Amino acid sequence: MADPAPSPLRLVLVDDHEMVLQGLTAMLGHFPDEVQIVGRATTAGAALALVAELAPDAVLCDVRIGKESGLDLCRQITSQHPATKVVLLTVYDDEHYLFQALRVGASGYILKRIDGQELVNHLRLVREGETVVDHALAGRVALSAARLSAGEFWSGAHLGLTQRESEVLELLVAGHSNKGVASKLVASEDTVKTHIRGLYRKLGVSDRSGAIAVALREGLFR
Incomplete structure (x- = not known):
């Protein structure tokens, strides 16, 4: 049956x-x-x-x-x-x-x-x-996985961060203000704020301390 x-x-x-x-x-x-x-x-x-x-x-x-x-x-x-x-x-x-x-x-x-x-x-x-x-x-996912395996991707790529968002987050972890991040990246503060909002959303946090906590927990920056 x-x-x-x-x-x-x-x-x-x-x-x-x-x-x-x-x-x-x-x-x-x-x-x-x-x-x-x-x-x-x-x-x-x-x-x-x-x-x-x-x-x-x-x-x-x-x-x-x-x-x-x-x-x-x-x-x-x-x-x-x-x-x-x-x-x-x-x-x-x-x-x-x-x-x-x-x-x-x-x-x-x-x-x-x-x-x-x-x-x-x-x-x-x-x-x-x-x-x-x-x-x-x-x-594209297969290519991304290959690049990750080869160590060719930036920190935080697996969390959905763009390369620029990763750079901004690294500077936040290092203690830089928005103005300091803008100076380091040769960008406007408004652009930096846009990147920060994007990485907050992707990391599921609402503020700088939350973003830094995720970065440290995930071991993104050595």
């Missing part, structure tokens, strides 16, 4: 644009035997409440949810509800965001140009315990 078909994957959708939620709902509606959308949310708080209430198999969310971070949401879900998988579906074609997503426990990183069948295939693999990466990023 053949094994019974698995029940549909129970999925929560998270995006700050209602049009995106409607589009995903319509697209995945063509695969009722494989995916069941059990909830939709437009904020991180609403998404967390739905996960706690519904215990879905997976959550599909963007890297950015309005002014909120999908990466932070992913970290919260994977720590509080480890049985629920999180897949990032985004327009950010950037391996640094990918590395951050994997670091906070994401089971997948997929670009929004994907079609319905591909998305369902990826969700099936995630349900089976695999980690999926959009094929458009796969080659």
